[in-house]
Structures are given as C-alpha cells and as structure tokens.
Amino acid sequence: MKKYTDSGSKDTRSGFGAGLEELGNTNENVVALCADLTGSLKMNAFEDQHPDRFFQVGIAEANMMGIAAGLTIGGKIPFTGTFANFSTGRVYDQIRQSIAYSNKNVKICASHAGLTLGEDGATHQILEDIGLMKMLPHMVVINPCDYNQTKAATIAIAAYEGPVYLRFGRPKVANFTPADSAFKIGKGDILQEGTDVTLIATGHLVWEALKAAESLNEQGISAEVINMHTIKPLDEKAILTSIKKTGCVVSAEEHNRYGGLGESIAQVITTNHPCPQEFVAVNDSFGESGTPEQLMDKYGLNAAAIVAAAKKVIARK
Amino acid sequence: MSQQNLQAVVSQVRRDIVRMVHAVNSGHPGGSLGCTEYLVSLYFKHLNHNSQEFSMNGIGEDLFFLSNGHISPVFYSVLARSGYFPVSELATFRKLNTRLQGHPTTHEGLEGIRIASGSLGQGMSVAIGAAEAKKLNNDSSLVFTLHGDGELQEGQVWEAAMYASAKKIDNLISAIDVNEKQIDGTTDDVLAMGSLRAKFEAFGWDVLDVENGNDLDAIDQAITLAKEKTGKGKPICLLLHTEMGNGIDFMMGTHKWHGVAPNDAQLVSALAQNEETLGDY
CATH class of the missing domain: 3.40.50.970 (Thiamin diphosphate (ThDP)-binding fold, Pyr/PP domains)
Known part of the structure; x- marks a missing residue:
C-alpha cells in the first residue's frame, strides 16, 4: 500500500x-x-x-x-x-x-x-x-x-x-497531497490500488477513505481509493475501470445522500456496469451544533463508517 | 440621427413588436411599446456602440442591459434595426430553434445580448459589475440599464442600488419604465412603492424625471443631461413616465396588454396606426 x-x-x-x-x-x-x-x-x-x-x-x-x-x-x-x-x-x-x-x-x-x-x-x-x-x-x-x-x-x-x-x-x-502539483479538472486521483472494493470519496472524506483502506488492508481486504475531487464533469472512466476490477463501490461525501457524488456515481454504474453500491453520506437530514469530530461521528461520516460500508457492499457482490 | 428620422424608426419598431407577438400569439407588447422611444433614442442616437462587430466584452463601447427581459420584442427589433443581426430573423421570435428566445439570452449567441434576463431584478447588479470592469480597464464609456417599475419590488434591485451609491458607480445610467402597471393591476394596487424619486435619492442616486417618457425630445434632453451628470460620484436614475402600449390606441391606459398578443383584427388596427417606414421584416 x-x-x-x-x-x-x-x-x-x-x-x-x-x-x-x-x-x-x-x-x-x-x-x-x-x-x-x-x-x-x-x-x-x-x-x-x-x-x-x-x-x-x-x-x-x-x-x-x-x-x-x-x-x-x-x-x-x-x-x-x-x-x-x-x-x-x-x-x-x-x-x-x-x-x-x-x-x-x-x-x-x-x-x-x-x-x-x-x-x-x-x-x-x-x-x-x-x-x-x-x-x-x-x-x-x-x-x-x-x-x-x-x-x-x-x-x-x-x-x-x-x-x-x-x-x-x-x-x-490532514494535508497529504503533494504541494504545488497540477490540478486536473475532471480527472479522479487513484490514491490506492485494490481489488476487493472501490472507495470513491470527495472533500474531507478522502483522508477518511485512506484511513479506511488501511484498516481494511489489516483485515485482509484490498481497497482501491479514488479521490473524486471533481463531481462534474465526473471521471466516468476512472469509476468504470475500477469497478470492473472490484465489482462494488462505496461513495463517501460530506453531503446529503440525495444530490451528491454518490448519486452521480450510481448513475454511471447503473447505465454502464451495474454493481452494488453503498453510500456514506448524510441520510436526508439537516445538521446541528457540535464539534466537527462529534458531528462526523454522529452522522456516520468517517473511516469507521466507510469500513462498515465496504464490508456490507462486498457481502452484496 | 434627426428626431424626425427617429420617429420613423419608432413607427417601424412598433410594427415589428405587434407583428412578432401576433405571429406566435405570445409575448409582451405593452411594456415593449411603452419603452420604444427610449430604446430607439438610446440605440440610434446616444449609445457609442458597434453593431457590425459585436464583442461580448464591449471594450470602448457603451453597454446596455435590459433587466426586464420580458420586453424582448422591442429589444430584438431595435437591435435588428440598428444592425446587430438581420431584420428577417425577427420572424423567428419565440419559435423552436430561434436565437430570439422568449426572454433574451446569451445562450443562443444572438449579437447584442450580453446577459440573460427574464427572472426580474438582476440586471442592475450585472450592470454594476460591467461598470466596475470599465473602471478597472480605464474605459470611460458608460453603462445603461432599463428596469420595469414593478420590477423594483424585487429586493436585489435595492441591494444593487445601495452598492452603486456606496461605491460611487458614476458611469451607470439606470432608467426605470414608470408605467405604473404590472401583471395583476396598477403598481399601487399590487404593492404600492411610494415615491420612487425619494427612494432613489435616499439610496444616494442622482434622479431625473422624464415627465413624458414617450416624447423623443424629452428623452433626448434627459439622456444628454444624464450623460453630463456621470463621473461625479453618483449613479444616475432616469424615471421615465411612460404609457404602456403607447402608439396603439386600444392597448393604452390599461395593464391588460402586458403579456397578451393581438388577434388578427387587432393587428390590422395596430398596423394602421403605425406607418411602415423602413420595410416590414
């Protein structure tokens, strides 16, 4: 890894x-x-x-x-x-x-x-x-x-x-991408290569997806991690190439499950290569006061939630 | 262009307006007719513009933004008659695949249009941005806008009005079509706005009233005076007191022709009242 x-x-x-x-x-x-x-x-x-x-x-x-x-x-x-x-x-x-x-x-x-x-x-x-x-x-x-x-x-x-x-x-x-690297609009970054499950995250959830992949690796599960920084236009090629290999996907975002990255990914896979998908996202609710860590934990937007979703989606293959 | 020649253009533009809305049985003739003299005076006499080679950025040109986009018939007619695009294209108004959409848009690449409008209240903000760009570019040309009086019920207009005086946008001349009418009735009945002069003055604008906003001489004098007032730290407001449906007797004195097209008999009557001066499209 x-x-x-x-x-x-x-x-x-x-x-x-x-x-x-x-x-x-x-x-x-x-x-x-x-x-x-x-x-x-x-x-x-x-x-x-x-x-x-x-x-x-x-x-x-x-x-x-x-x-x-x-x-x-x-x-x-x-x-x-x-x-x-x-x-x-x-x-x-x-x-x-x-x-x-x-x-x-x-x-x-x-x-x-x-x-x-x-x-x-x-x-x-x-x-x-x-x-x-x-x-x-x-x-x-x-x-x-x-x-x-x-x-x-x-x-x-x-x-x-x-x-x-x-x-x-x-x-x-966490600041983990290289300084001063060129940003390509519409091109997802493959951060980890894997064979069992594809984790596609955006924004603050990308670091959580990397932590989830480490945790999954320790449990013998090989996770591919894609940083999908551009939600539109969506890098369909990166998504399809990955899911043809892994056969399932978890999307992760700090957003309502309706209207977000996960929904866009679902449209790509259902029209091209249907496979199981799980959504790590806010479940159609408003937020509330709290520290960022407390809120991300309460609403299930962290590495632990991604690990759980990965296991669930692999079981659905 | 002489005032006499401008009057001939006005007559032709009125014919264009009623023929366009009649042909598709939709569109907004009332406000279009009320603003015909102002737009003809602006485009044929006062604007420093290049209708032959349209550029979106309009560097070195005066710019005009139509905020009340529903009066697109008069805008399209004036743009075509002043050379932005072929007059024959007026026949495509509101038809499938036209560049002359129901409300003006840049989306179809029609020369002379620099912003989409239709959802009301947005044009003054856009014009302020264009005026700020002119200042940054050391471009001394001016920015003009036109708004309906009913449109002033939109809150964004007052955000923009506040900004324009606070930031001394003094290369902006905003005209208000004060016909005192809107879709549901008179502006006083729908939502009375009180004194527009007092409101704009309170917002820090230099305000000019044009008591007869359908009189070419009065408009000419007002625009000339407004131009002289630019560059003095204040935005300029022209309150054009107009008659909705002006030039067609049965459309005047009522709000009912805001968004209604004439039938065949009414078209004949409307055209009989306005001489064909430049050739119908």
Missing part, C-alpha cells in the same frame, strides 16, 4: 486564500468579491495586495453574484467568496440566470461547506450544495480534499473558461 502522511493539518479555506493570493500576482484579470466574510474566506492577502481588484459587497449575496457576472463582461475573472450556504441556496436563481445560463466565467468559491462548520449549526451547514450546483448546465463542481489540493484547484479554475463551483471547508484536516 502507498503510505500517505499528514504534512501538518491545515484548513482547506486557507488553501483557497493562498491560491487566490498567488493568482493575484500572476493574473491581472483575476478579481475577488466578498460578502462580509473576508477573514473567514482567507481573502485578506488578496485584498491587502490588490485593493483595486477586491470588491467588498456587504451582506448582499444576490447582488454579489450579479456583479460577478457583469465583471466578466470586460474580461475579468471574478472569484466570489462566502459560506457555501450563501453561495448556493440563497442565490440559486441569480446563479442560474446570470451565471450558468449566461455562461459567465465566474468562480463561485464556497467555504464552511457541510457539517464540519461545527457549532454554528444547521442554518449554516449546507448539505445540498453539490446537488444544487451539479444540476445547472455549464457548471463545473469541484470539492478538493486538503489544503494543497484546494490551492492547486483555485489556481487551475482561473485557467478554465466557464462557471465553476469550488467547495471547501473550515476545519483543519
């Missing part, structure tokens, strides 16, 4: 901030907008270094999405920053009409996604955002797994022409 090492836990939102800071110095067309959450989104460095290219719009996310769409008319590459809840559900129609349907080159960057936002509770813990965004034609949906990958993804989406939803989070999590 490949060995992955946490080079020092960091929050993925800081990876976004670092990527945005780098873009500020390398691409003069990149502009940033924020709805009164500059510190939370780690956009301070960009704001400090490029005040003319930073737009503080106040607590008015609908207006922010429209302004971002307008900035593209004039050749700018706008990055909007606010929490995932306010980046999607609150402004769905603005994104749908002014950004997705109009096919504007806006990068919607969303922090504090999922349960790991923690103590603020369900009003802020959106678990439906991947579904909302992936249903929009033209929209690319990306949920990177750690600090390094979030930084790389931030830089990569500036070079892609079209609307993108970039989802990341608040807590410090």
Whole structure:
C-alpha cells in the first residue's frame, strides 16, 4: 500500500486564500468579491495586495453574484467568496440566470461547506450544495480534499473558461497531497490500488477513505481509493475501470445522500456496469451544533463508517 | 440621427413588436411599446456602440442591459434595426430553434445580448459589475440599464442600488419604465412603492424625471443631461413616465396588454396606426 502522511493539518479555506493570493500576482484579470466574510474566506492577502481588484459587497449575496457576472463582461475573472450556504441556496436563481445560463466565467468559491462548520449549526451547514450546483448546465463542481489540493484547484479554475463551483471547508484536516502539483479538472486521483472494493470519496472524506483502506488492508481486504475531487464533469472512466476490477463501490461525501457524488456515481454504474453500491453520506437530514469530530461521528461520516460500508457492499457482490 | 428620422424608426419598431407577438400569439407588447422611444433614442442616437462587430466584452463601447427581459420584442427589433443581426430573423421570435428566445439570452449567441434576463431584478447588479470592469480597464464609456417599475419590488434591485451609491458607480445610467402597471393591476394596487424619486435619492442616486417618457425630445434632453451628470460620484436614475402600449390606441391606459398578443383584427388596427417606414421584416 502507498503510505500517505499528514504534512501538518491545515484548513482547506486557507488553501483557497493562498491560491487566490498567488493568482493575484500572476493574473491581472483575476478579481475577488466578498460578502462580509473576508477573514473567514482567507481573502485578506488578496485584498491587502490588490485593493483595486477586491470588491467588498456587504451582506448582499444576490447582488454579489450579479456583479460577478457583469465583471466578466470586460474580461475579468471574478472569484466570489462566502459560506457555501450563501453561495448556493440563497442565490440559486441569480446563479442560474446570470451565471450558468449566461455562461459567465465566474468562480463561485464556497467555504464552511457541510457539517464540519461545527457549532454554528444547521442554518449554516449546507448539505445540498453539490446537488444544487451539479444540476445547472455549464457548471463545473469541484470539492478538493486538503489544503494543497484546494490551492492547486483555485489556481487551475482561473485557467478554465466557464462557471465553476469550488467547495471547501473550515476545519483543519490532514494535508497529504503533494504541494504545488497540477490540478486536473475532471480527472479522479487513484490514491490506492485494490481489488476487493472501490472507495470513491470527495472533500474531507478522502483522508477518511485512506484511513479506511488501511484498516481494511489489516483485515485482509484490498481497497482501491479514488479521490473524486471533481463531481462534474465526473471521471466516468476512472469509476468504470475500477469497478470492473472490484465489482462494488462505496461513495463517501460530506453531503446529503440525495444530490451528491454518490448519486452521480450510481448513475454511471447503473447505465454502464451495474454493481452494488453503498453510500456514506448524510441520510436526508439537516445538521446541528457540535464539534466537527462529534458531528462526523454522529452522522456516520468517517473511516469507521466507510469500513462498515465496504464490508456490507462486498457481502452484496 | 434627426428626431424626425427617429420617429420613423419608432413607427417601424412598433410594427415589428405587434407583428412578432401576433405571429406566435405570445409575448409582451405593452411594456415593449411603452419603452420604444427610449430604446430607439438610446440605440440610434446616444449609445457609442458597434453593431457590425459585436464583442461580448464591449471594450470602448457603451453597454446596455435590459433587466426586464420580458420586453424582448422591442429589444430584438431595435437591435435588428440598428444592425446587430438581420431584420428577417425577427420572424423567428419565440419559435423552436430561434436565437430570439422568449426572454433574451446569451445562450443562443444572438449579437447584442450580453446577459440573460427574464427572472426580474438582476440586471442592475450585472450592470454594476460591467461598470466596475470599465473602471478597472480605464474605459470611460458608460453603462445603461432599463428596469420595469414593478420590477423594483424585487429586493436585489435595492441591494444593487445601495452598492452603486456606496461605491460611487458614476458611469451607470439606470432608467426605470414608470408605467405604473404590472401583471395583476396598477403598481399601487399590487404593492404600492411610494415615491420612487425619494427612494432613489435616499439610496444616494442622482434622479431625473422624464415627465413624458414617450416624447423623443424629452428623452433626448434627459439622456444628454444624464450623460453630463456621470463621473461625479453618483449613479444616475432616469424615471421615465411612460404609457404602456403607447402608439396603439386600444392597448393604452390599461395593464391588460402586458403579456397578451393581438388577434388578427387587432393587428390590422395596430398596423394602421403605425406607418411602415423602413420595410416590414
């Protein structure tokens, strides 16, 4: 098995901030907008270094999405920053009409996604955002797994022409992907090769999937692990190649089981190569207050839950 | 273009509007007719624009954003008559595979359209973004918008209005089509908004009233004055007091022609009231 090492836990939102800071110095067309959450989104460095290219719009996310769409008319590459809840559900129609349907080159960057936002509770813990965004034609949906990958993804989406939803989070999590490696939109990363079960995870669940694979290996089960950082367009080839070998799959994500990565994977396998699938995801409920660890444990989003799902899906083969 | 020639364009655009909506028995003639003089004056006299080589970014050009996208018939007619695309294409309005969708869209690549609109309240925000881009690009040209008065019931408009004055978006001229009517009745009956002048002034805008928003001379003077007021730290609001359905007697004085097409007999009457000046499509 490949060995992955946490080079020092960091929050993925800081990876976004670092990527945005780098873009500020390398691409003069990149502009940033924020709805009164500059510190939370780690956009301070960009704001400090490029005040003319930073737009503080106040607590008015609908207006922010429209302004971002307008900035593209004039050749700018706008990055909007606010929490995932306010980046999607609150402004769905603005994104749908002014950004997705109009096919504007806006990068919607969303922090504090999922349960790991923690103590603020369900009003802020959106678990439906991947579904909302992936249903929009033209929209690319990306949920990177750690600090390094979030930084790389931030830089990569500036070079892609079209609307993108970039989802990341608040807590410090293992940072294990190589620094400064190129990010390929739509290309899943095979982190472990295995023969008994395929574990496909996105975002914070990727590290948990790696831990689950280690645990399964100790029990004599060979798990393949794919980091599916891009939910749309989905890397169908990577999924099908793997399940033809393993014959079953576990999907893992910090999202409602409806509308998420698992549902997209299910569509791929049912139309191409039917096989058993288990879903590690939130079971159609809202979140609640608690520490990130407590919440991920209570809602079954960790390595132990992935191990249990893997055993269950193997038994169904 | 002289005011006399502009009036000839207005007459032809009115014919286009009623013929387009009649042909597919759908669309929005009332607001389209009410804003015909304004859009003709803008596109044929005031906008610095290049209709022959459309560029999405519009660098060095004045830009116009239609926020109340349902008045697409007048927008399409004015765009075609000013050279963005062939006038013959007006015959495809709202038909399957057309670039002239029910509400304007960039999705079909129609020249002259820079944003989709239809779901109301979004155009001012988009225009502000385009105005900010012009400032970043040291591009001194202007950004114009048009909104319905009923549309001002959407909250996003006021988010945008607040931003525009706070951030000194002074290269923006937003016109409001004050016809005092919306689908369910008068704006006062549906949701009274009080004084629009007082509201926009309270939001920090420089406000100009155009008492007869269907008079080409009054519109010309107002746009000229509005342009002079740009670059002075405030966004400009033009309150165009218009008549919905203007130029066709049986469509005036009522909200009932907001989204209704004329029948065959009504079309004949409407066309009889407006001379064919530039050739029907």
